Amino acid sequence: MRTSLLLDIAADACPDRAALGCGDDAFDFNSYRARARCVAAWLAGQGKANTAFLGMNGTALPVLFFACGMAGTPFVPLNYRLSDGELNKLVARSAPSILIVDDDMLPRIAAAAGVELIARSDFEAEFMAGPTPDTHEPPEAENDIAVLLFTSGTTGDPKAAVLRHANLTSYVMASVEFLGADEDEATLVSVPAYHIAGISAILTAAYGGRRIVYLPAFTAEDWVATAAAEGITHAMVVPTMLDRILDVMAATGETLPALRALSYGGGKMPETVIVRALAMLPHVAFVNAYGLTETSSTISLLGADDHRAAFASDDPIIRRRIASVGQPLPSIELEIRRDDGTPCGTGEHGEIHVRGEQVSGEYLHKKAIAEDGWFATNDAGWIDEGGYLFVEGRLDDVIVRGGENISPGEIEDLLRSFDDIADCAVLGIPCERWGEKVVAVIVSRSGAPDTAAMATAIRERLRSTKTPEAWFVRDELPYNETGKLLRRILKAELAEAVCAD
Amino acid sequence: MDLKPGSRWKSAVCDAQLVVVRPPKTPGELQCGGAAVVPIDDPVAPSGSIDAAFADSVAIGKRYVDEESGLEVLGAKPGKGSLAFNGAAMTIKGAKPLPASD
Numbered sequence: 123m124r125t126s127l128l129l130d131i132a133a134d135a136c137p138d139r140a141a142l143g144c145g146d147d148a149f150d151f152n153s154y155r156a157r158a159r160c161v162a163a164w165l166a167g168q169g170k171a172n173t174a175f176l177g178m179n180g181t182a183l184p185v186l187f188f189a190c191g192m193a194g195t196p197f198v199p200l201n202y203r204l205s206d207g208e209l210n211k212l213v214a215r216s217a218p219s220i221l222i223v224d225d226d227m228l229p230r231i232a233a234a235a236g237v238e239l240i241a242r243s244d245f246e247a248e249f250m251a252g253p254t255p256d257t258h259e260p261p262e263a264e265n266d267i268a269v270l271l272f273t274s275g276t277t278g279d280p281k282a283a284v285l286r287h288a289n290l291t292s293y294v295m296a297s298v299e300f301l302g303a304d305e306d307e308a309t310l311v312s313v314p315a316y317h318i319a320g321i322s323a324i325l326t327a328a329y330g331g332r333r334i335v336y337l338p339a340f341t342a343e344d345w346v347a348t349a350a351a352e353g354i355t356h357a358m359v360v361p362t363m364l365d366r367i368l369d370v371m372a373a374t375g376e377t378l379p380a381l382r383a384l385s386y387g388g389g390k391m392p393e394t395v396i397v398r399a400l401a402m403l404p405h406v407a408f409v410n411a412y413g414l415t416e417t418s419s420t421i422s423l424l425g426a427d428d429h430r431a432a433f434a435s436d437d438p439i440i441r442r443r444i445a446s447v448g449q450p451l452p453s454i455e456l457e458i459r460r461d462d463g464t465p466c467g468t469g470e471h472g473e474i475h476v477r478g479e480q481v482s483g484e485y486l487h488k489k490a491i492a493e494d495g496w497f498a499t500n501d502a503g504w505i506d507e508g509g510y511l512f513v514e515g516r517l518d519d520v521i522v523r524g525g526e527n528i529s530p531g532e533i534e535d536l537l538r539s540f541d542d543i544a545d546c547a548v549l550g551i552p553c554e555r556w557g558e559k560v561v562a563v564i565v566s567r568s569g570a571p572d573t574a575a576m577a578t579a580i581r582e583r584l585r586s587t588k589t590p591e592a593w594f595v596r597d598e599l600p601y602n603e604t605g606k607l608l609r610r611i612l613k614a615e616l617a618e619a620v621c622a623d
Numbered sequence: 624m625d626l627k628p629g630s631r632w633k634s635a636v637c638d639a640q641l642v643v644v645r646p647p648k649t650p651g652e653l654q655c656g657g658a659a660v661v662p663i664d665d666p667v668a669p670s671g672s673i674d675a676a677f678a679d680s681v682a683i684g685k686r687y688v689d690e691e692s693g694l695e696v697l698g699a700k701p702g703k704g705s706l707a708f709n710g711a712a713m714t715i716k717g718a719k720p721l722p723a724s725d
Contacts, residue, residue, distance in 0.1 A: 123629030123644075131631070131642060131699040135683060291629070295644060299720045300684040300697060309723070322725040330723070358725045385724045411724035420724040451721065 123291040125191040125268050126162075128329040129155050130259075135301060140308075140333045142181040144352055148333065149181065152254060154188075159257040161189030161249050165220065166260070170238065172270065174198040174216040175315060176209075176231070177224035177242055179336040182250050183315050184324040186222065191287065194263025195220075198270045198282075199315040203526070205585060206230050212272055212280065213237055269321055270486060273415050282486040283415045285321075293418040293480035294325045296453035303332035307382075309356040310349055312337040312363065317525070319358055319388060322419035332356065342366035346376050353380040358411075360388040360525035361557055365395045368402055378403065385409035387420070388525040392554040393445055400433045412447035412513055414499060416490070418480040422456065422511050424448030439506065446510040454478040457496075458505055468507050473517060474499040519609050521550030521558050526587055528560060533588055536580055542568050543576075545599050548590065549613050562590035563612055565598060594619075624652055624659070626694065631663035636671045639681035639702025647692035647708060655681065656704020677712065679705035686716040 129151075132141075137152035149157065165173055173195045175186060190197040198216045200209060202224075210232045213221060217236030224242045231239060268287045272280040309332050313319045327334045335352050337344055345367055349357065359367065364386055371378070384399070384406050391410065400408065407426030413419045424447055432444035450456040455477040458466040466472040475496050483491030491497045502514040521528040530548035537546045545565040550558030564571055573593040580589045594616065600608040632641045634655035641653070641660060653660050657674025661667070681687070681698045688695045689708040695716065696706060706713040 127629050127631075127642065131640075131697075134640070135700055288628075295697070297721050297724070300699070302684060302720055319725045326723065326725055332723075356723050358723075383723055385722070387724070407722060409722045409724050413724075423722065423724050425722050452718070 123295075124263070124287045125290055125325060126158070126188050128291065128294060128325060129158065129188050132301065132328050132331055136331055139305060139331060141328070142184060142334050144335055149254075151328075151331075154185065154328075156254050156257045157185045157249055158188040158192060159260055160255050161185060162192035162260050163257075164249075165189055165193035165195050166263075168220055168238070170195065170218045170220045170236075172196050172198050172216050172219040174200055174213065174219045174221040174237075176200040176202055176213075176221060176227055177315075178202075178338040179311060179314065179320070180338060181334075181336065182222075182242065182246050183320075183336070184328070184334065185249065186245075187315075187321070187324050188328075191268055192260045192263060194265035196265065196267040196270045197321075198272075199320070201272065201314070201316040202227060203585070210234065215282070216270075271316065271318060271321070271415050281488075283482065284484040284486055285415075285418055285482050286484075289418045289480050289482045290322075290325055292453070292478070293322065293420075294329050296480065297420065297451055298326045298330045300329055301331040303327075303330045305331075306353070307331075307355045308333040308335050308352055309358075310335050310337065310345065310352070310354040311358070312340040312345055313358060313360065313388070313525075314339075317388070318413070318415040318419050323358060342370045346370045346374065346378070349378055349381060350376055354378075355380055355382045356384075357381070358385045358387070361386060361391040361395060362524035362555065364391070364399055365555065368395070368398055371402060379405065381406050383407040383409060383426070385411050385423075387411040387413065387447075388522075391445075392557070394554060396429075396444060397433065400429060410447050412511070414501075416481065416483050416497065417454075417476060417478075417499075418482060420451065421454045421476050421478070421480075422447045422450045424510070428510075439508075443506070443508070443510045446506070446512045448511065449509050450476075450511065451478075453480070456511065458503060459498075466504065469504055471502060471504045471514070474501045474503045474511070474513065519549070521548070521560055523550065523558050523560060523587055524556040528588055532584065533560070533562070533580060533590070536583055537562065537564065537576060540576060540579075542566050542571050547599055547607055547609060547612055549609060549616065551592075551613060551617050559591045560588060561592040561594065561616060563594045563596055563599060563616070566595055569595075571595060624650075626651075626653055631699070632660040633663050633665070633700075634669060634681070634702050634704050635659065635661050635667075636669055636673050637681075637702035637704040638669065638700060639698065639704055639706075640700035641681070641706070642697040642699050643694070644686065644697050645693055645695035647689065647694035649692050651692060651694075651709040653694070653696065654707045654710070655702065657707070658704075673704045677705045677707055678703060679712075681706060686718065687713040688716045689713050 133155040269285040410424040483497035553559040636656040
């Protein structure tokens with residue numbers, strides 16, 4: 123089954139329903155599909171294997187996404203927050219490709235063999251402007267890869283996760299009711315296209331019959347103003363966004379009466395933030411969703427009733443479930459396993475494993491899924507006596523700061539390039555504002571390290587979000603007998619010292 | 624009749640349209656209103672009468688299953704006829720919708 127089928131049956135069943143955008147400029151489902159078909163015909167004629175996209179959110183994005191499915195060219199969204207060097211490496215890896223780029227990002231892209239650049243303004247003038255074109259159904263495409271999504275690799279180079287049409291459509295059909303949305307429902311999408319939630323939002327909105335309104339890029343002020351002006355009923359945010367949204371609501375007095383459901387995921391939600399949100403938005407159904415790129419988005423969720431029950435309970439076992447990700451989807455099998463592969467008991471910590479049709483567990487040229495279909499998530503977690511899943515973060519120590527995955531390795535590598543650094547470790551320490559903050563623990567040869575100079579170097583060579591916000595100087599770092607750095611011990615020691623905000 | 628996942632069909636006797644979600648384990652005939660369904664792009668308009676034994680209707684968005692063969696079908700457009708696989712009435716899959724998570 124192909125992703126374009128989801129748009130096709132929605133457009134056949136409710137061609138006149140608003141699908142994308144705002145007011146008189148909104149495209150209905152018929153126009154949405156017709157434009158996607160035009161783009162598909164153009165892409166097919168270009169004969170490039172992949173279609174890459176580098177740009178902000180907007181209605182061109184879902185049109186291009188479905189067109190890729192129709193044309194059989196995998197959609198490859200690129201992260202505009204990467205440094206120019208990192209970004210151009212991925213551009214080169216997308217070849218042979220068409221790359222559609224926001225005009226103001228064009229100067230960042232170096233020429234790469236097999237990559238043809240198309241300015242977004244040209245794309246939009248050709249396909250997004252003017253009346254709905256006349257089209258017919260394109261021939262069925264062969265390629266069963268729908269999306270190649272670069273994940274932040276733990277050991278350096280990003281991996282291209284493969285999501286097949288069958289993975290994505292299984293996820294959507296198992297978790298969403300076809301045209302289950304009321305005609306007046308609208309979802310506000312502020313997560314970028316290079317995040318799996320930005321992809322799944324396109325699919326679930328089309329299949330559910332819910333209009334999408336895009337924020338080009340997230341700011342809390344825009345989010346609140348747009349939600350109010352457009353009568354937004356649904357939205358998905360990452361934890362950092364929610365905290366800032368609540369600040370703006372508190373400052374402006376906006377109550378968002380039309381909002382019905384708010385889901386969050388992509389990192390650990392601080393309990394203080396969700397408790398504040400429940401109090402400030404008593405009419406809203408909160409959903410905590412847990413999933414990975416490799417699982418086509420959500421595999422477990424904590425629904426509205428569970429949120430309110432936990433919020434209202436004095437029983438510590440029920441109360442703590444507000445920090446859980448609820449229960450696995452009915453279409454997903456989920457187990458916690460020990461290091462030796464045997465299943466954990468209730469309350470026992472281990473690695474989360476999942477199996478199901480939506481689970482791709484696959485990277486380009488490399489399957490990461492077991493013969494029997496089980497996928498090791500590399501996330502640590504445990505399940506309580508009621509079957510509620512608690513996720514404790516990556517086993518492999520990737521720092522998740524404000525929804526952005528940061529690999530400590532490259533920061534450590536840069537630090538080690540300073541003569542004064544004898545040893546170092548970069549860690550994520552829990553923090554209310556960002557989920558985790560980046561801290562560095564260093565062993566200095568001189569005993570008087572110039573951390574300001576090191577911070578400047580990281581900011582310039584990598585980026586500001588990767589710059590440690592706190593520095594600790596130690597005589598030595600803890601290692602186990604096989605020479606492996608004991609990050610978890612360091613983290614535990616530092617967590618108390620850093621948790622101030 | 625190749626009932627592969629994602630294949631689209633329509634009733635020969637009413638307005639119902641269907642998408643195969645899961646194929647049957649054994650070959651057979653998908654029927655609506657008592658008559659074999661036809662491919663979605665078949666140009667012939669629905670005609671004839673609906674068998675009274677298969678007139679419970681197809682609802683949009685509902686999922687219909689034949690437990691024995693595993694066939695699962697989505698109602699993509701509503702119609703007056705109801706579904707059967709090789710003459711055995713299909714049943715509505717009672718799945719509770721999940722809250723929107725993205």
